Amino acid sequence: MADVWSYFANEGDYPDLGEGALAERLAAALAIPTVDGRTADETDWTQFERLVLLFRENYPRVFAAASEERVDHSLVLTIPGSDPSLDPVVFMGHMDVVPVVEGTEGDWDHGPFSGDIADGYVWGRGALDMKDQVVGELEAAEYALSHGWELRRTLMLCLGQDEESLQTGARAIGRMLKERGTRVEFLVDEGDYLVADTAPYGVPGHHGLRVNLAEKGYADVRLTVRGEGGHSSNPFGGTTLAILAEAISRVANDSWPVELTELDRQMLAAVAPWITSGPLAPLVSPRPGETHRDAIDRNADGIAQAFLRDADLFPFVTTTVAPTMIEGGSQQANVMPQDMTATINFRMLPGVGCDRVLSRVRELVADLPVEVELLEDVSNDPSKTSRSDGWGFRVLERVAARYFREPGGGEPLALIPAMVCGASDARMYEGVCDSCLRFSAFVADDEEVARGVHGTNERITTRAYAQGVRFMIGVIREALL
Ligand SMILES: [Zn+2]
Numbered sequence: 406m407a408d409v410w411s412y413f414a415n416e417g418d419y420p421d422l423g424e425g426a427l428a429e430r431l432a433a434a435l436a437i438p439t440v441d442g443r444t445a446d447e448t449d450w451t452q453f454e455r456l457v458l459l460f461r462e463n464y465p466r467v468f469a470a471a472s473e474e475r476v477d478h479s480l481v482l483t484i485p486g487s488d489p490s491l492d493p494v495v496f497m498g499h500m501d502v503v504p505v506v507e508g509t510e511g512d513w514d515h516g517p518f519s520g521d522i523a524d525g526y527v528w529g530r531g532a533l534d535m536k537d538q539v540v541g542e543l544e545a546a547e548y549a550l551s552h553g554w555e556l557r558r559t560l561m562l563c564l565g566q567d568e569e570s571l572q573t574g575a576r577a578i579g580r581m582l583k584e585r586g587t588r589v590e591f592l593v594d595e596g597d598y599l600v601a602d603t604a605p606y607g608v609p610g611h612h613g614l615r616v617n618l619a620e621k622g623y624a625d626v627r628l629t630v631r632g633e634g635g636h637s638s639n640p641f642g643g644t645t646l647a648i649l650a651e652a653i654s655r656v657a658n659d660s661w662p663v664e665l666t667e668l669d670r671q672m673l674a675a676v677a678p679w680i681t682s683g684p685l686a687p688l689v690s691p692r693p694g695e696t697h698r699d700a701i702d703r704n705a706d707g708i709a710q711a712f713l714r715d716a717d718l719f720p721f722v723t724t725t726v727a728p729t730m731i732e733g734g735s736q737q738a739n740v741m742p743q744d745m746t747a748t749i750n751f752r753m754l755p756g757v758g759c760d761r762v763l764s765r766v767r768e769l770v771a772d773l774p775v776e777v778e779l780l781e782d783v784s785n786d787p788s789k790t791s792r793s794d795g796w797g798f799r800v801l802e803r804v805a806a807r808y809f810r811e812p813g814g815g816e817p818l819a820l821i822p823a824m825v826c827g828a829s830d831a832r833m834y835e836g837v838c839d840s841c842l843r844f845s846a847f848v849a850d851d852e853e854v855a856r857g858v859h860g861t862n863e864r865i866t867t868r869a870y871a872q873g874v875r876f877m878i879g880v881i882r883e884a885l886l
Pocket residue numbers: 499534535568595
């Protein structure tokens with residue numbers, strides 16, 4: 406059924422966890438439709454209250470030991486450690502889920518909010534993104550407390566309310582921590598739920614787990630051309646469509662700087678020992694006395710060019726430009742269009758902010774009658790880049806080595822420092838934490854993630870869920886006791 410299990414090791418740890426009971430408590434959380442309504446007004450916050458009530462019922466020791474704060478509709482639980490000189494560790498997550506696309510409810514084998522457990526899976530919206538990790542974090546904390554483990558370091562659970570839309574919950578929590586002067590040693594937030602194949606680097610058959618340390622920036626730029634329409638027999642000065650097409654073409658064909666970032670270099674260094682064939686092999690191979698990283702630094706420009714030619718790798722070395730929406734246009738061939746707009750989506754490398762995107766687009770179309778505007782509500786600068794040489798990363802490495810290995814008890818899967826294209830809650834904490842580790846130990850097969858995250862039949866195997874809980878317990882043991 407599932408392939409991802411072949412990478413699991415030490416599933417016998419904590420036999421009293423009880424996979425069946427774990428699955429039931431996850432299913433109960435999935436049955437509560439904490440749907441992100443895109444705006445605060447359209448979200449049914451009573452569902453979030455129900456979810457918190459369920460947590461209180463299912464994780465009594467956590468709620469007894471923790472101080473509980475509500476930040477808007479988000480939840481912050483702080484379980485104090487015995488040594489206040491140690492900075493806290495934060496387990497993050499978001500309680501909201503994306504809606505089910507109207508009309509597709511019937512395509513689910515088990516309803517998106519049925520809370521069904523069947524065929525080895527827990528079914529429902531949020532099973533992967535990301536009530537599994539949220540509930541799994543609570544399970545791990547409950548397990549530790551119920552076995553009398555004493556935390557030396559403070560553990561915080563920070564659970565946001567609107568990661569899928571505005572991220573106001575995480576923003577408010579990040580601000581609150583900053584105002585209090587809290588420093589966070591490291592945080593674990595959602596990753597990509599995958600065991601990553603190293604095939605994109607030209608070496609299929611090796612695997613790793615990505616730890617996302619940075620987020621690309623995101624900017625939507627809207628171009629507008631205004632026109633009166635009229636008969637197409639006299640298109641003097643060009644139709645609005647012609648002008649818009651020219652503007653889109655200039656923006657889309659513009660070239661942005663190409664750079665092998667520090668994070669790209671770390672990512673490549675993590676997989677370099679396996680790269681023995683393909684176009685990258687000679688570029689990462691060390692000379693006598695060199696490390697792989699030395700070779701990567703020496704050949705950085707050549708590697709960046711190789712990435713640029715590769716469909717999977719090119720977004721890591723440059724700012725991407727994707728014209729995505731166009732509106733207006735005439736319904737008839739002999740009538741000129743009136744006002745027309747196009748939206749162009751940018752994903753920016755670290756160092757390229759929204760301001761720079763906006764000014765570059767304005768420059769490119771300066772001689773055309775085109776209005777240029779940045780859609781500020783949805784746009785954001787790239788995040789900072791978190792550390793891969795910090796203690797938090799090493800903690801994840803040690804725990805991952807116990808639970809995720811090549812099939813048949815082979816080598817531990819490498820942790821691969823990486824960059825993501827989406828914006829998530831974690832960047833709201835970068836003012837208080839230099840190790841924002843976006844990592845998910847709750848993994849599924851590639852096909853499962855591609856279909857289920859934000860799609861139909863989202864589900865997680867009870868077996869993978871239990872392994873994720875073991876992992877989080879492992880983090881508590883390594884980092885908090
Ligand atoms: Zn998510």
